């Protein structure tokens with residue numbers, strides 16, 4: 001029976017084949033194609049080994065050395081490799097993903113003096129604090145205009161940045177962050193008695 005697309009489903013590869021080609025296809029398909037047990041793709045029997053090498057061979061990740069299927073390598077590099085580079089949202093330092101949870105926990109717990117209300121605010125609360133309490137956004141110069149109003153017009157939020165009014169001081173800010181982070185790391189390692197961070201190693 002011919003369906004409305006003018007074809008029928010091949011019982012071997014489950015594709016819809018036009019009626020005119022069906023008989024020829026069915027013979028050819030059964031004789032020459034096989035289903036890849038790994039990905040379900042229909043592959044020419046003579047190319048099965050080649051297909052396996054191309055998509056399913058295990059290759060070592062250049063960063064963590066784990067053996068990864070070729071076709072999974074991009075996903076592994078992007079969001080699974082424990083050694084992939086991640087950026088701390090608080091201090092913008094880059095580090096391997098396996099260190100980022102611990103780092104961001106402590107980095108987010110560091111406090112900075114809020115120059116607008118003179119309170120110490122953790123990095124984790126900083127964005128919400130600036131927006132909710134002071135009504136401005138990061139990367140925004142806060143100007144006290146003639147009427148003394150400190151309310152700033154809304155601008156787009158950049159979660160990459162921290163600290164208000166630093167638009168032009170990026171380099172200086174980086175230096176400052178380096179010093180602050182150095183101190184934080186020292187405190188953290190002192191606190192933990194310099195225990196080795198061997199999690200996920202080997």
Ligand SMILES: [Zn+2]
Nearest residue numbers: 010012013029
């Ligand atoms: Zn077929």
Ligand SMILES: [Zn+2]
Nearest residue numbers: 036038039041
């Ligand atoms: Zn396959």
Ligand SMILES: [Zn+2]
Nearest residue numbers: 061063064081
């Ligand atoms: Zn890896």
Ligand SMILES: [Zn+2]
Nearest residue numbers: 088090091107
């Ligand atoms: Zn950080």
Ligand SMILES: [Zn+2]
Nearest residue numbers: 114116117133
């Ligand atoms: Zn404040």
